[in-house]
Amino acid sequence: MLKESALTPATAAFREIIPAGDYWVKRIDRDQIFRIVDLEGNQAADTLFFSATDPAERYSAVDTIREQGNVYLGLGSKLRSTSGAVMLEIVADLVGRHDTLGGACASESNTVRYALEKRTMHACRDSWLLALAEHDALGLTKRDITHNINFFMNVPVTPEGGLSFADGVSGPGKYVEMRACMDVIALISNCPQLNNPCNGYNPTPIEVLIWDPA
Amino acid sequence: MTFRSPPTAAPLYETVLEGGKHWSFTARRGTLLRLIDQQGGANLGMLFYNPQNPLERYNAPDTLKCQHTFKLTHGHCLYSDMGRIFCSIVADSVGWHDTVAGNADKALVAKRWGLKTYQAHRNGWTQNGHDAFLVEAGKYGLGRRDLAANVNWFSKVAVGAEGAMAFDPANSPAGSAVELRFEMDTLVLVHTCPHPMNPALEYPRQPVALEFRTADPVGSDDYCRNFRPENGRGFENNAIYHLCGCGTGS
Numbered sequence: 001m002l003k004e005s006a007l008t009p010a011t012a013a014f015r016e017i018i019p020a021g022d023y024w025v026k027r028i029d030r031d032q033i034f035r036i037v038d039l040e041g042n043q044a045a046d047t048l049f050f051s052a053t054d055p056a057e058r059y060s061a062v063d064t065i066r067e068q069g070n071v072y073l074g075l076g077s078k079l080r081s082t083s084g085a086v087m088l089e090i091v092a093d094l095v096g097r098h099d100t101l102g103g104a105c106a107s108e109s110n111t112v113r114y115a116l117e118k119r120t121m122h123a124c125r126d127s128w129l130l131a132l133a134e135h136d137a138l139g140l141t142k143r144d145i146t147h148n149i150n151f152f153m154n155v156p157v158t159p160e161g162g163l164s165f166a167d168g169v170s171g172p173g174k175y176v177e178m179r180a181c182m183d184v185i186a187l188i189s190n191c192p193q194l195n196n197p198c199n200g201y202n203p204t205p206i207e208v209l210i211w212d213p214a
Numbered sequence: 215m216t217f218r219s220p221p222t223a224a225p226l227y228e229t230v231l232e233g234g235k236h237w238s239f240t241a242r243r244g245t246l247l248r249l250i251d252q253q254g255g256a257n258l259g260m261l262f263y264n265p266q267n268p269l270e271r272y273n274a275p276d277t278l279k280c281q282h283t284f285k286l287t288h289g290h291c292l293y294s295d296m297g298r299i300f301c302s303i304v305a306d307s308v309g310w311h312d313t314v315a316g317n318a319d320k321a322l323v324a325k326r327w328g329l330k331t332y333q334a335h336r337n338g339w340t341q342n343g344h345d346a347f348l349v350e351a352g353k354y355g356l357g358r359r360d361l362a363a364n365v366n367w368f369s370k371v372a373v374g375a376e377g378a379m380a381f382d383p384a385n386s387p388a389g390s391a392v393e394l395r396f397e398m399d400t401l402v403l404v405h406t407c408p409h410p411m412n413p414a415l416e417y418p419r420q421p422v423a424l425e426f427r428t429a430d431p432v433g434s435d436d437y438c439r440n441f442r443p444e445n446g447r448g449f450e451n452n453a454i455y456h457l458c459g460c461g462t463g464s
Contacts, residue, residue, distance in 0.1 A: 056358040062316030065379065066410055071314070072377040082358065084321065097377075101284070101314060103275020108297030112280045112447050125295075142269050143359040157373040161285035161310060163278055 001075045005092035005177045007033060007211050014210040020203035021122055021192030023131040025138075027052055028180045031213040034088070035177040036188075038095070038152045040204035042168035044191040045151040046104040046124045048144075049079065049087050052183035055140055057081045061100040061147040071157055073098040073149060079178070087184055092177035095170045099155040101163065104128070104148050105193045114195045124189035131187060138185060150191075151176050153198070165198050225425040231258075233419030234339075236346035236405040238353060240265050241396040243456075246304070246429035249422055251368045254388035256420035257409040258367040259317055259343045261351075262292065262300040263401040266460065268356055270296045274313045274363035280444040284373065286311040286365065289441035291397070291448055298455055299448045300400045302438035304429075305393035308386050310370040313363060315379070317343030318410040327408075327417035340417050346405035354401060367392055367422075369409040381411035395429045395438075397452050 009015060013032075018024045020043070028034050036045050051057040060082040065071050067080055075093045078086045103109075104124035111119045125145060132140045152170040157163050190206050193199065230252070231237060241247060249258055264270035273295040281290055288306040291299040323329065323342045330340045347361055370385035408418045432439060432449070439449050 060316070062314055062363045066315045069379050070377040071373050071379060082361070084319065101275060102279050103273065106276070106295065106297070108295065108451075109273075109276045109280060109293075110297075111451060112276070112293065112297045112444050116447060116450060147275055147363050157284045157377070159372060159374065161283060161372070163282055163284045165279075 002094055002096055003075050003092050004094065005035065009209055011211060012209040013212045015207060017205050017207050018188060018190045019205050020190050021127070022190055023127040024188045024190070024208060025131050025135055026186055028184050028186055028210060030180050030183050032180050033091070033177060033211040034180060034186065035175050035209040036151050037173065037175040037207040037209070038170045039172065039207055041172040041174070042152070042170055042199050043204050043206055044153045044193070044199065045206050046189040046191050047149045047151055048128070048146065048187045050140065050144065050185040050187070051081060051087070052185050055138065055144065055185065057083050057085070058144065058146065059087060059149065061149070065100060071101060073100055079149070086181045088178040088180050090176060091179045092175070094174040095152055095176055097154055097169055098176060099150040099153040100148070101157070102150055102153060102155045102165065104189060105191060110195065118195065121194060122192040124191050127189040127192070128187060165196060168198055223427055225427050228423065228425040230421050230423045231404070231406045232421050233406050234341045234417070236341070236350050236407070238350040238401065238403045241400050241402055243396055243398050244429050245396040246427040247394045247396070248425040248427070249367055249392050249394070250425070251386045251390040251420065252388065252423055253420050254386055254390070255383065255418060256368045256386060256406065256422050257412065257418070258422045259347065259405040259407060260365040260367060261347060261362065261403040262294070263354070263356070264294065265399055265401040268354060268360065268401065270294045271360070271362055272300060272364070277313065281442055284314070285370070286313055289438055291438055291445050292365070293448060297448065297451045299397040299445070299452055301394040301396045303392060304395045304438060305391070308368060308390045308392060310385060311392065312366040312369045312371045312409070315366060315369070315371050315409065315411055316363060317347065318408055319344035322410055323408070323417070330417070341407050343405050343407040343410070346407050347403055350403040366409050371411060379411070381409065381413065383413065397432070397449070398455065
């Protein structure tokens with residue numbers, strides 16, 4: 001199900017473009033509205049959320065999909081923490097389906113998926129590690145890099161138990177919007193993957209916007 | 215699904231975990247671990263870490279993505295976040311094991327089956343998978359930050375056309391077995407607490423038997439190694455790791 005947001009970028013309290021292959025980390029307060037825009041289409045925004053007051057509590061893909069009884073994220077999805085609390089809720093969406101099964105790319109997983117010699121190519125988990133090193137006041141380390149959301153990615157599961165990376169259902173300018181239900185730290189890697197046809201081998205920028213509660 | 219290589223040698227060690235319990239152990243590279251659902255309908259939660267560097271841990275998304283699968287069965291390898299293989303599934307009579315539904319916690323158990331306290335029921339209390347993993351993880355200096363999406367052996371969660379998840383209570387008949395061959399030294403956390411989607415009216419307490427043997431060497435024609443080209447590269451990553459003497463356990 002798709003739903004357009006009533007909010008316009010002109011009233012946003014914050015907006016920033018994240019180039020392909022860069023990371024972004026920022027606190028989002030409870031009741032703020034957080035939007036991610038797929039500026040050119042078929043990009044993947046690899047996203048982790050942590051409780052700002054207790055970062056050991058963080059987004060849990062398994063608890064989120066089990067409690068909603070569906071493996072795909074979309075309008076109305078409640079993004080749950082490892083304690084089962086609702087961290088954010090998707091309140092507007094122009095895409096229809098987002099992945100939280102496929103995880104993030106890493107130099108190490110690229111060696112398995114593509115070739116051992118791909119080990120030196122830039123990858124999401126490297127971006128996250130640099131983000132955490134450059135923001136060590138957050139107290140987060142590799143221990144905290146866990147099972148993420150891939151906003152804008154389409155990873156269909158078949159009834160026989162297969163899993164594939166299909167062409168994106170996203171497109172230029174499409175967005176997903178969430179309301180924060182607790183104070184969270186968002187950590188995004190705007191995916192640099194060059195080996196996957198699902199982004200046309202061409203990673204592109206995304207935009208993030210935040211609105212204060214009305 | 216046939217059990218392709220039933221072991222004949224007597225186990226080096228065997229034990230039975232009653233339902234609703236937890237344990238942990240280190241499996242050396244070359245260990246063959248057979249898991250048996252004695253009564254049918256069991257669930258065995260499992261997590262994997264590198265004992266020499268516990269920051270290297272089981273990564274369910276990498277495991278599923280690189281083998282283009284949502285379920286785990288014969289031929290699949292279980293990957294760490296470092297592109298290496300903790301263990302291969304060398305035999306399986308079940309055909310589908312879950313790795314996306316996580317664990318029940320205390321609140322879920324209380325809501326579905328009612329809480330049986332230790333004070334009233336002693337070791338017949340209603341233990342949950344989340345607390346079970348926290349206790350076992352704590353024995354190695356690991357905690358909340360270190361838990362990850364786990365395997366739920368013997369449990370099947372299928373997915374419908376629009377993504378709806380459905381638990382299959384008939385997935386694992388009595389006597390079902392799955393066999394793991396460890397491809398590197400691995401710290402293993404296990405629990406036999408109920409699967410979080412099990413709709414049973416009573417708190418399920420199915421036991422699981424564990425049999426430890428020594429595996430045959432992995433040949434070039436190995437089924438798991440050749441199951442997908444990705445697994446060949448995973449085995450190459452393990453070989454590189456072992457070249458430097460890491461994880462030889464000596």
